[in-house]
Amino acid sequence: MRPMLLLILTLTILMTGAPQVLSASSDAPREMDSKKEEAEAAFKKLDEAMSQAREAYFEPMDKARKEGVLSPEEMSKIELDPDLLPIKVVGPKILKAIEKYVGTEVALAQCSELLYLSSREESQAWMFDRVSDLMITHYLESESLKNFCTMAHYMGDSPANVKLLRSIFADSPHRDVKAASGYALAKVLGSSKDTREEGLELLKKIGSDFGDVVYYRDTVYGDKVKGDLFEMEHLQIGCVAPEIIGKEVFGNLMQLSSFRGKVVLLDFWGDW
Amino acid sequence: MYPHERSLVEKYPADEFAIVGVNSESTIEAAQEVIKKNNLTWMNFYDGGTSGPISTRWNVSGWPTIYLIDAQGIIRYKDVRGEDMDKAIEELVAELRTEKQKAETK
Numbered sequence: 001m002r003p004m005l006l007l008i009l010t011l012t013i014l015m016t017g018a019p020q021v022l023s024a025s026s027d028a029p030r031e032m033d034s035k036k037e038e039a040e041a042a043f044k045k046l047d048e049a050m051s052q053a054r055e056a057y058f059e060p061m062d063k064a065r066k067e068g069v070l071s072p073e074e075m076s077k078i079e080l081d082p083d084l085l086p087i088k089v090v091g092p093k094i095l096k097a098i099e100k101y102v103g104t105e106v107a108l109a110q111c112s113e114l115l116y117l118s119s120r121e122e123s124q125a126w127m128f129d130r131v132s133d134l135m136i137t138h139y140l141e142s143e144s145l146k147n148f149c150t151m152a153h154y155m156g157d158s159p160a161n162v163k164l165l166r167s168i169f170a171d172s173p174h175r176d177v178k179a180a181s182g183y184a185l186a187k188v189l190g191s192s193k194d195t196r197e198e199g200l201e202l203l204k205k206i207g208s209d210f211g212d213v214v215y216y217r218d219t220v221y222g223d224k225v226k227g228d229l230f231e232m233e234h235l236q237i238g239c240v241a242p243e244i245i246g247k248e249v250f251g252n253l254m255q256l257s258s259f260r261g262k263v264v265l266l267d268f269w270g271d272w
Numbered sequence: 273m274y275p276h277e278r279s280l281v282e283k284y285p286a287d288e289f290a291i292v293g294v295n296s297e298s299t300i301e302a303a304q305e306v307i308k309k310n311n312l313t314w315m316n317f318y319d320g321g322t323s324g325p326i327s328t329r330w331n332v333s334g335w336p337t338i339y340l341i342d343a344q345g346i347i348r349y350k351d352v353r354g355e356d357m358d359k360a361i362e363e364l365v366a367e368l369r370t371e372k373q374k375a376e377t378k
Contacts, residue, residue, distance in 0.1 A: 072354065219323065227331035235330060237348060241341045244326055249295060249303045249318045256292060257345065263289045263364040265280070265357075266339040268332045269273070270296040270322070271306040 039101035043110055046094050053086035087117040087124050095127060102138050111135050112148040119155035128155075132164040140171045149180035150216075153187035157195075162188060179210035179221050187228075203228060241266070273336065274310045280361065281314060288365050290314065296322045296335060343368045 055062075060078050064070055082088075094110055101107040114131045118124035139145060145168055155161050165188065168181035183206050190199025203225055211222030234242055241264075244256040256266070277291055293316035297303035303318050319326045322335070330337075338357065340349035342364050349360045 217323075223328070227328060230329065231331040235339075235347065235350075237350060239347050240345050241339065241347050242329065244294070244317060246317045246319075246326065249300065249307055249316045254315055254317065259290050259292060259341075260345050261343050262287060263284075263343055263361060263368060264341040265277075265289075265291045265361065266294070266341055267277070267291060268294045268296065268327060268330065268335055268337040270335050271302075271310075272335075 035101065036104055036106065039097075039104045039106050042097050042101065043094075043106055046090060046097060046110075049093065050086055050090045053084070053089045056089075057081070057084045057086055085121065087114075087121055087127070091117065091124065091127055095130060098131070098134060102134060105142070105144055108135070108139050108142060108144055109147070111139070112151070115148065115155060115161075116151060119158070119161070125158065125160070128158065129160045132160045135164060136167045140167060141173060143174045143177060145172065146174070146177045146180050149177060149184050152181070152184035153191075157188045157192045175210070176213050179206060179213040179215075182206045182210065183215070183221060183224070190232075200232070274312065278311075278313070280358070284361075284365055288368055289361065293317065294319050294326050294330075294332075296320075296324060296327055298322075340364060343371070 057080055060080060061075060064075070064078055091114060094114055098107045098110055098114070111131050111134065115128055115135075118127040118131070135145075135148075149165070149168065152161065152165055162185070165181050165185040169178055169185055172178050172181065182202060186199045186203040186206055188199070189195040190203060207222055207225030207229070211220060211225070213221050215221050215224045233239075241256060246254070248254045256264070280289065281291060283289075291314040293312070293314060295303045295307075295316045296319050297306065298321045300318055300320075303316070306312075307316060317326055338349075338351055338353070339347055340352065340357070340360050342348045348364060349357075352360050
């Protein structure tokens with residue numbers, strides 16, 4: 001009984017007395033911790049709501065799949081209810097939670113997710129605007145912005161995306177975030193006619209100023225930019241296909257140009 | 273993809289159309305095995321992984337990536353899939369046949 005009693009006593013002191021003594025120095029971080037936990041719990045619930053919404057949205061496809069094997073063409077003809085779009089159903093709730101927990105890392109991760117989803121739906125452009133404004137106001141200092149930046153060039157050339165990337169590139173204190181945002185901005189600008197020149201200039205600048213920063217695994221921005229510039233110059237429709245000389249899978253030497261005179265389907269592939 | 277590709281190789285005579293693969297399996301044994309297992313009859317460069325020299329030079333970041341090259345060696349289509357790819361090949365082969373006919377009648 002005695003050790004038990006001691007334990008309870010200690011716990012009581014810890015739970016009632018101690019926080020008051022410590023409060024002067026650790027109130028703020030403690031509050032942050034509980035806010036962080038609360039935010040994590042809230043977003044976890046919303047993640048679940050999102051998966052349920054996805055299931056509901058794709059139900060007609062699942063049903064068809066269960067009834068029989070359909071070709072991809074047939075599958076793409078199945079109509080889905082636009083009112084059940086997960087971003088439409090759950091998106092506004094996630095946005096509300098982001099506004100409530102703005103400043104936390106977990107809310108930033110949700111921002112990226114929402115931006116990605118809303119960039120795919122024209123009707124949700126308003127949400128992209130709202131979320132990107134929140135990111136500019138609250139997260140320009142965050143190093144985790146890199147996660148968003150590495151996907152940002154898949155999110156289109158909307159004015160909101162360009163504005164967000166410009167802000168990050170100009171104001172981020174982190175070199176790797178600057179590299180990632182600048183690269184994404186260059187790709188986005190390069191993809192539309194009016195800003196192609198600016199995109200190309202910026203791309204070259206990223207290659208020279210941030211060439212040593214890691215892009216992905218063992219590739220640095222210097223190599224990535226070199227590849228992009230080669231593609232722009234030599235791999236466009238209308239270009240003569242660059243020569244490939246090498247060994248084929250069973251060890252024989254072969255070259256692409258020896259197929260001249262035939263139509264060639266050049267297929268970069270792997271069985272994974 | 274394999275059955276579709278095989279049907280293309282069977283559809284056109286070998287002097288009009290060819291598939292040239294660039295395989296990015298991480299080992300050459302794996303590449304040989306997948307080719308034997310799926311009975312692929314066309315030639316494949318071996319690139320030694322996804323960051324191999326050919327994929328790097330061609331700036332490939334997603335697999336499969338597809339280029340359609342005409343009989344003159346000009347890149348004519350990038351990343352066409354499914355029915356669009358079939359139509360594009362049909363168009364380029366028809367072009368080649370017209371060119372050949374012209375050359376013969378001269």
